[in-house]
Amino acid sequence: MNLKERLSFINDVEYLENENLTSYTTFKLSSIGDLIKVKSLEGLKALMPVLAQNNIPYLVVGWGANQILPAKCNDKIIHLEFTFDLDNLNELKSEYILPASLGLNHLTAHAVKFGLKGWEVFTGIPASLGGAIFMNAGTNLGEIGKLIKSVRLMTTSGEIREEVITENSFSYRHNHFVNPGEIIIDATLTHLGIDDSIPQKIKDYLEYRKKTQPLATKNCGCVFKNPLKELPAGKLIDLLQLKGVGVGELRISPKHGNFMENSGKASWDQFSTLVELINYEMDHFFGIEFELEVKIPYH
Numbered sequence: 133m134n135l136k137e138r139l140s141f142i143n144d145v146e147y148l149e150n151e152n153l154t155s156y157t158t159f160k161l162s163s164i165g166d167l168i169k170v171k172s173l174e175g176l177k178a179l180m181p182v183l184a185q186n187n188i189p190y191l192v193v194g195w196g197a198n199q200i201l202p203a204k205c206n207d208k209i210i211h212l213e214f215t216f217d218l219d220n221l222n223e224l225k226s227e228y229i230l231p232a233s234l235g236l237n238h239l240t241a242h243a244v245k246f247g248l249k250g251w252e253v254f255t256g257i258p259a260s261l262g263g264a265i266f267m268n269a270g271t272n273l274g275e276i277g278k279l280i281k282s283v284r285l286m287t288t289s290g291e292i293r294e295e296v297i298t299e300n301s302f303s304y305r306h307n308h309f310v311n312p313g314e315i316i317i318d319a320t321l322t323h324l325g326i327d328d329s330i331p332q333k334i335k336d337y338l339e340y341r342k343k344t345q346p347l348a349t350k351n352c353g354c355v356f357k358n359p360l361k362e363l364p365a366g367k368l369i370d371l372l373q374l375k376g377v378g379v380g381e382l383r384i385s386p387k388h389g390n391f392m393e394n395s396g397k398a399s400w401d402q403f404s405t406l407v408e409l410i411n412y413e414m415d416h417f418f419g420i421e422f423e424l425e426v427k428i429p430y431h
């Protein structure tokens with residue numbers, strides 16, 4: 133029995149071969165591959181042993197806001213679409229158990245409604261909760277790791293494992309507990325009390341981000357890691373007067389040097405060419421080679 137037939141027996145798992153994956157990342161570079169949509173915990177539990185027994189490589193994509201998919205994806209793409217009743221966010225609680233597939237935008241809306249202290253860290257970060265926990269996403273208002281009490285993960289054999297979060301569980305944009313192949317399924321979040329100034333703080337921060345980042349475009353956030361904290365990659369690209377420079381339908385954002393904007397159907401090749409061009413100039417003028425911040429499968 134082939135994989136398609138095997139997966140057709142699992143409830144809440146949809147397997148789509150040679151699917152157009154372009155809309156599964158925020159950058160929307162053209163991409164094709166096999167997609168596995170998982171709509172329940174039971175579905176995921178049944179799926180994992182099948183993938184493990186058949187040595188099938190896979191990659192989890194949340195909102196795809198920190199990932200670029202190649203033109204042809206060899207790994208299967210797993211996308212969680214767990215159902216969640218948003219009415220659960222209509223009332224104030226001291227703790228919340230939330231699914232990995234929930235968007236952080238819902239958490240920001242909840243924080244604005246009730247003035248939840250600590251939850252301002254979600255402001256403007258495009259992410260699923262699972263992707264944000266994996267990346268320990270954050271802004272200069274703080275990072276998500278500080279609000280997480282525990283995380284439940286699905287292991288490669290289809291067991292559920294609970295990780296109790298400690299001060300060593302996260303570091304800057306990293307988690308230290310998701311083992312290779314494990315998938316975050318949900319998390320218990322807390323907050324730091326009520327603070328009436330939070331809604332305004334969130335509004336102001338959103339305005340600031342809109343002014344400084346090309347949020348309305350198709351992009352992948354910051355493309356490169358900052359070589360040093362005091363040497364932001366965007367500033368260096370700006371110094372080289374590369375803002376606005378482009379290849380095909382891809383260009384370096386005129387608003388922020390560390391962002392690239394896809395104005396239409398930009399491709400993986402155009403992305404690679406633009407990265408090479410930036411690195412050539414960086415090496416030539418500053419003797420620095422940038423490291424990619426955005427995740428690329430197989431790199």
Ligand SMILES: Cc1cc2nc3c(=O)[nH]c(=O)nc-3n(C[C@H](O)[C@H](O)[C@H](O)COP(=O)(O)OP(=O)(O)OC[C@H]3O[C@@H](n4cnc5c(N)ncnc54)[C@H](O)[C@@H]3O)c2cc1C
Pocket residue numbers: 158191192193194195196197198199212232256257258259260261262263264265266267268269270271310314315316317345346347351352353354427
């Ligand atoms: C316009 C823009 C602005 C941004 N601003 C910020 C910012 O201010 N701060 C910041 O920290 N980031 C920022 N980012 C980057 C991005 O939003 C974060 O990295 C975010 O955490 C990615 O979440 P995601 O759901 O899109 O994850 P993805 O990009 O889909 O995945 C990221 C990583 O997490 C893994 N992953 C995803 N879900 C799961 C899961 N359920 N279980 C196990 N592994 C999983 C993936 O395999 C991958 O390795 C920005 C991006 C954009 C496009």
